[in-house]
Amino acid sequence: MDVEDRRRYFIVGSLILEIVQPLFRTRLENDYSSKGIGSLQAFLNTLPVLHTLFHLRHRNAYCCKDNFNCRNHSKLPLIYCQWGLLYTENPSQPGHNCHCKFIANPVQLNELDISLTSLVLLNCCNLQQAENNAVHKLRRYKNDYLSHNTECKITETEYKSMWTDLTNFVLQLDPNKQDDIIRIEKRPLDERLCIKYSTDLLNIHKKLNEIVTGIEGIDSAVQELLSYQRNEATCQYCKKRLIEHGIDERKTSPYTLGQNIFYPHHQIDLTSKFSSLLQRTTLDVVMMDDGRLVFCSSFPFRLLISNTEGLEIEVIPGYVDGSCLTAVNSSTVAVIDNHALSYPIIDLYDINIKDKIESVSLQGYEHTYDMTMIDDKLLVGADMNLLIIDYQTGAILQSIGIHCHPWGINVSGNKIFFSEEYENNIYWYSFTDDKIHTLTLPSIPFPMTTLRDGSLFVLCEDGSIQHVSSDGKQFKTLEKDQSQVFSYAGRIRYNSKQKKMVAYSSRFGMTILHEL
Structure with missing residues (x-):
């Protein structure tokens, strides 16, 4: 095409x-x-x-x-x-x-x-x-x-x-x-957004929805089958586009829990480019789909962009208190600013034109704790809620009340994983049953990232890496020779398109890991 x-x-x-x-x-x-x-x-x-x-x-x-x-x-x-x-x-x-x-x-x-x-x-x-x-x-x-x-x-x-x-x-x-x-x-x-828009615009899912909803008194098993067929028909185009981009779902097999998946490829020492102060004050980092790294520092407040090798660093100046950073699409990142006003602000930056393009106000909330994306929407932990936000309009589409301040927010399938400070648990909210489930780990978790098969790597306070299954029910501790590459990491981010992971440490800088 x-x-x-x-x-x-x-x-x-x-x-x-x-x-x-x-x-x-x-x-x-x-x-x-x-x-x-x-x-x-x-x-x-x-x-x-x-x-x-x-x-x-x-x-x-x-x-x-x-x-x-x-x-x-x-x-x-x-x-x-x-x-x-x-x-x-x-x-x-x-x-x-x-x-x-x-x-x-x-x-x-x-x-x-x-x-x-x-x-x-x-x-x-x-x-x-x-x-x-x-x-x-x-x-x-x-x-x-x-x-x-x-x-x-x-x-x-x-x-x-x-x-x-x-x-x-x-x-x-x-x-x-x-x-x-x-x-x-x-x-x-924006290919990701284009796929979403094409699904919204095609009439086929509406016609198939009529078939499902128009049949009354039907056996539940048949109802589920029709619903499945409707979703399959809607997703045929998406599957075609994934294959065109070299992402064939048939080749995506689940990992064995605890298996050796990544190896360290190289390190990026930020002190060689700026100063040790920058390395100590970098708060978050993401890897974009094209392999570029975007990270933010708190002194001075700014966003920095580099290639995967840590070279050709560019700066987006501004009052960015990047307590949390996430990739919105192939060219846009969202940054949480908890100190702009008396309530949090989410600023969106275009890293191609190197400028702020939008702001989303969270007036009425006191604090935000973490952020990621879900179905092309922002997913933000604010106070004791998980908020799903349309970043284009600023509208809060859904608020999910939870019992804690959510850290380490990640999405896997129809589940939202998060943790609470000072607890050995990770929690996951399921859209299927509208309930929160618990998995207890050997140590306090915080940074985590979702892998290609939906399972998660979770860094714990004792230095261990727990490999958690996509259903949130099992985990296995990585062997020490596997987990030592993540020592002192404050953030880990996996990019499924690049099949790479970036681990950030205030002591060692950034480590780029490649998938075996």
Whole structure:
């Protein structure tokens, strides 16, 4: 596949999901707010809206109220899963087979995708003619060029014919989006984000979701099978892209706990480049997918970038108290600043342009302890919570209450691993059962990193390395000749694409380890 064709697809998808979708949601909220309606649920419960949407899902149905305005549409654009998201049968209305049989669910605006939001806008809101045309055309462009585009590429000819129209329609809805459009048009291809966007934009998962949710009274085993098939179909493209990038999941076999996996390749002595003070005040380090190292120091506050050999060091100056650092994508890192204000701030830096591009406020929280990524979202330990944050909007998507201040946060499959200061336990939260589980180790753990197979290396206070299974139920201590390369390490970070690990020690600098 031509890389530029792929990048053009990514640009258009980014415009649709990052600008158009929020615009549609805002326009919908403005419409019902202007009528004195306080929530989306209340808006959906109003008789005109319920009546209109009912007939967009049901054919040959005539209502006991307002039957003069009943419509029998030749097409039913509101699909089953969308209707099920919006409405539930009202048990207090037995015997009715019309719109009054249903009541709106407590659905939130951010649960409405671009297709559903545009459908409500076009049929239930008071749009000006130019707005109506813009919403209609943007919806059509999304369907024509993205929703059925299983190749996930857009040719130069297609791009030239659509981009001007797309930007004009966006600016009709909000003239202040010009700078955002320019920023998106210039962005480089982010393969990880592109794969996520393509999954969000393709209609196949929605159609398969209808099959799963539309069959009632089905045996649970069959239900699980259908759900599995739906996920498999959705992920076929992802698997194809992984293989294209040399990451064939069939070649990823689990490690044997405690086996010798890494060997030290070389060390980076920061004192040879700067001073011993820099080595002592470096707080965190990450390895990017291209092998570059990004580390932060607290005196002076700054980010530093180097290649894997520790050469060609570049500096991003600024007031960065890098108590924690994580790679967001191939060109962006996030840094926690606990001292910027009276509440923590997460600053995002583009290491290519060497500048801060975004800040996320955690107002209402006192302290943060660690941070990583989960499904292209930030996962932050704040006070006694695990917060899942959309770094593009700053919205907290989920808050998971826990019993401690979480350190050493790592993600493995559907689990979040973390530890607590002064305890010999590591804990893991499971999204499957919404519970926190415990594994007791021989010594107090802190830094840990997730390996390619989902298992974890955990450094303990007694100097040992514990190799913990991906299910969080077993561990094995590495032999001393294996673990001594991690002596005095304060941070360890594994990069599955590079198949390398960086271990940072205030005494010895940074050690780069390669996978056997």
